[in-house]
Amino acid sequence: MSLIETAAVEGGGSLHQRILSDISEKILSGAWAPGHRIPFEHELTAEYNCSRMTVNKALSQLAKAGLIERRRRSGSFVRRPQSQAAVLEIHDIRIEVEALGLPYRYERLARLKRRSSAEDRALLELTGAGPVLALECLHFAGQRPFAHEQRLINLTAVVEAGEEEFLDIAPGPWLIGRVPWSEAEHRIRAIAADQHIADALDIEPGAPCLVVERRTWSAEHPVTQVRFTYAADSHTLVARFRPSQG
Amino acid sequence: MSLIETAAVEGGGSLHQRILSDISEKILSGAWAPGHRIPFEHELTAEYNCSRMTVNKALSQLAKAGLIERRRRSGSFVRRPQSQAAVLEIHDIRIEVEALGLPYRYERLARLKRRSSAEDRALLELTGAGPVLALECLHFAGQRPFAHEQRLINLTAVVEAGEEEFLDIAPGPWLIGRVPWSEAEHRIRAIAADQHIADALDIEPGAPCLVVERRTWSAEHPVTQVRFTYAADSHTLVARFRPSQG
DNA sequence: CGTTTCAATATGTATATACATAATCGCTAT
DNA sequence: ATAGCGATTATGTATATACATATTGAAACG
Known part of the structure; x- marks a missing residue:
């Protein structure tokens, strides 16, 4: 799939790294403002044509880094910057x-x-x-x-x-x-x-x-x-x- | 299994958190000095009676946090403190x-x-x-x-x-x-x-x-x-x- | 009308499996 | 002896699957 190909060109190599990278870029650039809901895992699964575990790995790391907040049943949201x-x-x-x-x-x-x-x-x-x-x-x-x-x-x-x-x-x-x-x-x-x-x-x-x-x-x-x-x-x-x- | 029970008592809740916690404790306490080889994934798998993925998750996080260094074929080693x-x-x-x-x-x-x-x-x-x-x-x-x-x-x-x-x-x-x-x-x-x-x-x-x-x-x-x-x-x-x- | 219950949903964690990759060990052939 | 080669090994990544858990929204009930 094309997304995977471009991933190999730009990203860190692995797919979950690429997903992580894409999303941080959107957040840091301001394209996704604080409060914005990030696509659900199953949506990203479709977009990147990969398993949920792979998407989950990327999102979990983003949450751990403090860029996003994850809420069960609701989805994942861009956090306000911590000062x-x-x-x-x-x-x-x-x-x-x-x-x-x-x-x-x-x-x-x-x-x-x-x-x-x-x-x-x-x-x-x-x-x-x-x-x-x-x-x-x-x-x-x-x-x-x-x-x-x-x-x-x-x-x-x-x-x-x-x-x-x-x-x-x-x-x-x-x-x-x-x-x-x-x-x-x-x-x-x-x-x-x-x-x-x-x-x-x-x-x-x-x-x-x-x-x-x-x-x-x-x-x-x-x-x-x-x-x-x-x-x-x-x-x-x-x-x-x-x-x-x- | 008993390890899992004690994990529920002390650790953060999930098994990989518990493994991560156990190992950081050993490193921070000095029990495992810099350079010490920590058990292989398959050994921890046996010790905690869980799958390799679970162990891998813990060790990957430790590597990311900079506590350990992982080398293919050789194993994982406690890193010297970064200054x-x-x-x-x-x-x-x-x-x-x-x-x-x-x-x-x-x-x-x-x-x-x-x-x-x-x-x-x-x-x-x-x-x-x-x-x-x-x-x-x-x-x-x-x-x-x-x-x-x-x-x-x-x-x-x-x-x-x-x-x-x-x-x-x-x-x-x-x-x-x-x-x-x-x-x-x-x-x-x-x-x-x-x-x-x-x-x-x-x-x-x-x-x-x-x-x-x-x-x-x-x-x-x-x-x-x-x-x-x-x-x-x-x-x-x-x-x-x-x-x-x- | 308000409350309780229940089902749907998204995330959280874990498993077994598979193949890729890098590094090392040991064997072989020169 | 030694350089090269292949097998072995531990980690790296990904998949499909399963069940747990928290939360929401709606239906059922008092």
Whole structure:
């Protein structure tokens, strides 16, 4: 059947993954708003030409991930975004994206090695004036931009980062694999998207965004400062000021 | 069969939940150290007297949660704790615990309403000298203490908290359900357990612990300050300074 | 008219079965 | 001895089936 063929092209491979992926995409894109009733298992069974167990596996995982709510006799419904709990789940973006059943893609937008400016030193809490590496990256969930990353790496602390292009691997995972860390500080807040962020995330300027800034130290040395920006309408990363969770 | 009966008594209800719960308990308690090979599916099938699909469901979920790693032909193995990613997953403790397949339990240790001391004002970044509510709680995963919570609530900002006993509901969920928040600040670090924490978490004094402190503001007003302390040997909340994740 | 009961329905869990896939072990042939 | 090959093994995915359970809606009844 054609659906299965397209699944093999795009999805994670298995059919239930493909179903999961299709549905999360609909929810995250807003096509299916909160409260919307998802097709019944027997309908999806017909649509994907598979058994109910396969559909059930996909829907159960969606329920477990908090994207949908299942009610006996009534069906399955798109949940309203959870706020507080969700906000702090953002960390390893690849894992977060893949947990939603969406294909993850990473793209490096810019890379610049330079002597640290005053601003750089303020962001990194650097005392000396060594070189830094400035990076700008995008993380995708399926077709949609998921997070914008703006990062400074202290090249005095992480010399080998100066030789890395970060074209195929995101700086987060790269650093985790190499640099011991002893402390991290986070700041989480909401902003209105400026033009640059709006372009990057494919949203309207002024739209609410969630910003997570993280500074990491390793044995008293500042290692990196990173600022992740997420569009507020992405499910797990909501900049709702009034938490809706019960 | 007797195993099924005991499952009905303790576990979440379904058999695969029970299997999942049993195995996570073994891993989190340290009985099965990282690298340990857990029984093959067909062995668990015999042990629990159920089909392979049921065992498979439990093991797949454990793999997805990152507790174990599955290798074809070789078996399933307890994974080393992941560090970075895991550290930031801690937030809604109930959800975290239940994701591991363990029964969650909450216990309030102490509750004290008082005029804010100088220390309270520093912690909350309070300017005025209004009343605060000080709470001390414990969160359990199965039989084991999972997290120790020490919290201050600004009763000027959240008047109704003064009437709540917090015997049956943890302050976190309670606040999320009532108080709009606009900003949160986190600090994550490792400490050695003092006597008090060691007693609470049932670990040795001096053992490494992960501490997460969070301050929350709502429209410029400090709402609450909370300090979670986790034993480092709990899997998802590891105070490893040298991230082992690849 | 209100309440109770019952059947229909969608999800929740479990089974036996089947075949695919990847990794390892051991045998064989060079 | 060793490189290659095939058999074995454990997991990965999917199917058809069965029964449990919760909830809804409608029919039956007081």
